[in-house]
Each structure stands twice: as C-alpha cells, then as structure tokens.
Amino acid sequence: MTESNVAVTSMPEAAKARGRDVCARGYEAMPATLDTWQDAPHNRWTFAHVEEFVPSVPIRRGVSRELVGADQLAAFRRGVEDLDARLAATWSDAVVVVREGKIVGEWYAEGFKPSDRHLLMSVSKSVCGILIGALIDDGLIDVGRAVGDYIPELLGSAFGDATVQQVMDMTVAVEYDEEYTDLRSHVRAHDRIAGWRERLEGDAADTYEFLRSLRSAGPLGEVFQYCSANTDVLAWLIEAVTGRRFHEVLSERVWSRLGSEDDAIVTVDSSGFAFANGGISCTARDLARIGTLMLDEGVAAGGRVVSAEWVRETMAGGDPDAARGSAFQAIHPGGSYKNHWWSTGNERGNVYAVGIHGQYVWLDAPTSTAVVKFSSAPEPLGRTMNLDHARLFTELCQVLD
C-alpha cells in the first residue's frame, strides 16, 4: 500500500471538504499533493488555497498600526520590580495586559509589531477547548459520550472508548513517547507528520492515520497524562460533528466574534488537517481577547462564544488527584487540567494557557485581568521559567490595585 493510497482510503469527510466546491464538478476526493496541486481538477480549489501547499508570506494591506508605540508599560514599572530585566530574561516578544476588557499595558520587543502574529504553541490547545465548549452548548457534542461514537475510525485506538470529557481533561492513557531527542519517539513523529519537520520514511501519511495508530496504555479517566494528541482528536471531533474544517469553524464560532483585529492562521499537514494542538498564530491583542472572553464568562465583543456554565466549570479547575505527581503540581500544588486549561488551584483561582518556549494567557479573576505573553525562550520547558512567569503575571495583575 503506497502512502497516497493510505491517504485516500482514510480521508475523513471533513478532509474531503478541502476540495468541497470541486466535488460538484467531478472531483474524485483524491487529495491534492505538493506534486499535483497545480493540475486539474485540483486547481479549481487549490488556486484559492495555495498557502496550504506552499509556504508563504503576507503582503499586508495596511501599515498604520506598525507605528503604534511599542512600550505602554510605564504604569507597571512603578510597581513591578526589574520589569524590563525580567522581560528580557524570559525572552519576551510581546506582553499585553487587559483589564475589564481594556488594554492597560502593552509592550513589544524590537522587531515585533502589534500586527505581527506569533506562534501560540500549546496555548492553541486552550483555544480549541473553547471551541469544543461552544459546540457542546449547541448540543453538537455530548461530553459524556465516547469519542468512537463520533469518530468510528478511532475505535481500537487509545481514544475510541474515551469520553470527550476525558480527552478534554487529558485523562486518557496513551502509549506516546515524549522523548524529544529520539527520532523514533511519538512526539517527533507527530511533529513531522504535522509538516513541522522533514518527513522520514515510514511516517504515517497524515495526522488522521497517526492518531488511529496510538494505543491505550492503561485505564481511562484516572491519571492526567499531558499528550498533544488529545487536542488533535478534539479537532477531528470538531470536523466530524460539523462536517467542516477546523479553521473554518474556529473562524465562525470564535475569531469572528472576538472583535479581533487580525486574521489568525493555523498550520496544516499534507492532508490539510490543522495542527490544533500547537499550530495557531495570532496577534498578542487578539489573544488578549481570548483572555477577556474567559473572564467575561464566555461573552466577547461580537457576542457570546461559549456558555457561562462552561467557562465557570473550566475556571473552577479539574481533579487535582488525577494530576498527583505531575510536573505541573511540582509548580502549582493542587493544580489540575480542565477543559484544556491549566488551573493553579491557588487562592486567587488563577487559570492559564501555556505553550512551550514561553507563550501564555494568564487569567486573574479577582482583578478581571488577563496577561498575554509571547516569548522565544531557547528551551521549550523549565520549572524556573514557569515559576518566574507566574510571579511576573501575579505582580502585573495586582500592581494597578
């Protein structure tokens, strides 16, 4: 079986929708590849979607916001000790502090502009969590049902019998090797299949096939195991219940209601499947709007995105027992993971989204403040780094009181 055969036979409905408008003209659901996208009948669709096949750069229509003052943190400098040194030490690219929906502080590193998008890494997961919440509200998803009920292709995998809630809380036991330096580890393969690295011989054709190949490593619902594959399962679920592609649903249900200033983007694999667990890029200001949406119990500038109930449940945190012994609890004792958001379990009830190399949305409900931070730290993870950020965000939220 050749790789392209695998891709064709396994292609889920939503992936076929990649060439949806072509179907009516005899498109055979054969996915376009880098070597065929220019050919008919693919070109009917691909000519409007070349960035899904070839890397690209934006030719911006506006340059006005490029001139916005990059440093609006004066009010914070008075109360937050060594602020600039701490921003530098944590490889900051951008900081936005938003309080009761208004930007009260903003800072950009040289060369990074307010209109620049930045990769969210695993902050993408928390954005995906909100989208699942929105579809739960609509009755399209029942969190108590098994993933295999919605995606029969995942029956037999680690996720087939897991409930949607278990996937949201990452209490699915998955055979998934996180060893980043081992080329044969699952996490490296995941990266390559997503298009984030050069492919190796024998890699799964696409993320769908990769997810199907992941096996159970134990009982469900008992132990928190942080595994990026969970989020991709959710993205597949979103496609399955809407019949549309992840980025279209995210645009319709979230981005277009945020009052966002810019389009976001998400990377796609060779089948067009979005890298929902880490591949979203957006501006710092638009990400701050995600923070405000959570603080405002699901309501954004453009209307309600997700129910107040879902936000309250998320902000209340998950089961700390499930996360016992985790690296997260070494930083936040009593911490948990709920609906794809991290809960510190501390006295302020801080909940946050975090991505490797220093991406954050920090929520401080007592002061109605959200802090967004983009960074490009050399190391992906680090306990000290995480603690430094938590301390910095706490001070930024409290200093204005």
Place this chain on the structure above:
Amino acid sequence: MTESNVAVTSMPEAAKARGRDVCARGYEAMPATLDTWQDAPHNRWTFAHVEEFVPSVPIRRGVSRELVGADQLAAFRRGVEDLDARLAATWSDAVVVVREGKIVGEWYAEGFKPSDRHLLMSVSKSVCGILIGALIDDGLIDVGRAVGDYIPELLGSAFGDATVQQVMDMTVAVEYDEEYTDLRSHVRAHDRIAGWRERLEGDAADTYEFLRSLRSAGPLGEVFQYCSANTDVLAWLIEAVTGRRFHEVLSERVWSRLGSEDDAIVTVDSSGFAFANGGISCTARDLARIGTLMLDEGVAAGGRVVSAEWVRETMAGGDPDAARGSAFQAIHPGGSYKNHWWSTGNERGNVYAVGIHGQYVWLDAPTSTAVVKFSSAPEPLGRTMNLDHARLFTELCQVLD
C-alpha cells in the same frame, strides 16, 4: 560542498534580513530550515513567521463579506451574448469589472467568495513590474544600467550584462528549457526550487543559486523571450536596492496604497525568497484596483504608486519587432511586451496581464474599464482560450456604452 553550505555562503543581504531582528542577539546569518526553525536562536524570528516554513490556512476574523451577492452581472447579460455559458466554458472562478474606479460588475463561481484570494500565476509579473516602476521613480533603479551593477552575484549569468529595461521587456536570451513534461527542464527545476513541487536530488539550494546558474543563449535586447526567471531577477533587484524583502516592499509601495480590502500573499522558497513571477494570491477586487491604478496613470485610492510617465510608457507597448514570430503575435499581430505588461497593439490600445490557467487583468483605456478574471482551466495555455478571453473582455468593456 553541502546544500546548506551553498545556501549560507550565497545568501544575499535581503535574505539575511529574514532573521534581521535576531542578528542583534547573535544570529549568525545561518538560515533556518524546516528541521531547525523551532530551535534557538532561529525561534526568535520564526515564531512570528511560521507560515514561511509550514503550509497554513487563515482563520478569518470577519465573515461579513462572505454574504455579498455573488452575481452582479445583470447589466452585462443584456449585451454580452451567452455570458454565463462563456464564463463556464472558460472555467471562471471570479470576474470583476471596474469602470472609472467603481465596480460595475462582479461574479463569483459557487464556492469562491469575494474575500477569497486566488493565485495570480504570471499576472504576478505585471504587479512586480509596477513595483519596479515605483523604485525607478525614486531613483533607486536606473533602467539603463546593467543588472550586474546592482547584483554582482549575477555577473557571468545570462542577466549580468542585461540592462534592467531588457529584463523588464524580456529581451534577454536565456538558456532556459520550457519543456514542462521534462523533469530535467529548467522550468520544472524552477518550480521545484520555488517550493511548488517536491525537490529532486541535485536541485539548486534556492532561487538565488538557480538564477546564478542560468546562462546566456545569445545577444541582448534583440529578441523577446518570455522567461519567468526575468521576474525573479527583478525581485532580487528590488531586494538589492532596498535592502528589504520583496513582500515588505510590495506592501509598503503598492498594497498599502491601493485601498485594498485584504492582505495578499506570495509563496516563498526555502530561503524565504518570494516567487515573484507567479506566486502572488489576492482577491479579485484588490486585483481590480491594480487595473484601476494603471488606467489612472499610477494613482490609487491611497495615493500615487508609480509615475504617470512610467504608466504611459507601459500602456504604449514595446517593440513588436522583438516579438516577431512569437506565440503572442499569432494572437495579437503587432503585440509586444513592455515593462512586464502585454500590449496587444490593437486599435483600442488594450494592454493586459495574463497568467496560466486563465488569470487576467484586461485594460481598456477608451472606456476606462478594467476586467479581472480568475479561472482554473485544466490546460495552462491555449490560443483559443486566449482569443476567447480577449473577445469576452472587449465585449464586457464596450457593452455599457
């Protein structure tokens, strides 16, 4: 010499600017690759530019214009016979007719929206021509000077001794095999090096290296030879004289002055070099603004883009003798190529931009009308197809009189 060595030693200044903001922090001008972009120190820059490395999709912030009525051609149907049949027969995706700067007709195929971008193919060349015109106005480029004066790396190639004007008019004799079905032809290699197809062993590391490898095939300035490499030489020239990247200069000098509704994009190769000869995508409406700009002698909604002199020279056409015997003259006797625009030499003075598979900007100065058409024809080229389009555009321009 390994491929990556070649890329490093040959990297022109503007390409290094890809990681410009990183240089200050010790960036060694080693370009990031698909396998290294996630690592420090690249990540300082790459995290804000992931779409240059990994294919992506937009998460649109707005959906309002999606609802705009797709068919506004009623006024044309009365006078243009079989309009709908002709649009279908020419695989149309979008048509915009703009007269004296106002949209007077607009049509979109099912599944293609006003806010969708479409690949321009070689219409990209004519956009690049305008940008060169703008830099000529500024005195940054002297069309009488040799390309090698600006880009010493091209000395010894087919382009080193050619004047900028000869490159603009494509009267450079280049050893460049246009045989599309031959995998070893230049045109196929060009495509692969641009990232539009899977690479083959032995391909040049990037477009810069590819352009340097092209050899002269005869005297300069005598015979029109349509060759896409000319446009990439112009893009390199733009980088050389501005010290910035093609898409940044295009944004600043053209796109931000057009009054455009959307960002455009352009595909990039592994070194970040834009595929200026065919890789731009934009909306039909924004491309219509390029047409209006030409009809208005260089002035767009946001101000002057290029001098009236340059536009007049372009609209007057080039040397038909240079194009004697060309496929273009088989369609338009008296036709020529001037400043990267096609001139029909007909009695109406029609000038146009055209890309394979049916992309067009047709200019009709007598009626101050521009017609934009996006298509996805199965065949890239065809004399009948070209004639059918010319006839259709002529009727669309005249029917409102």
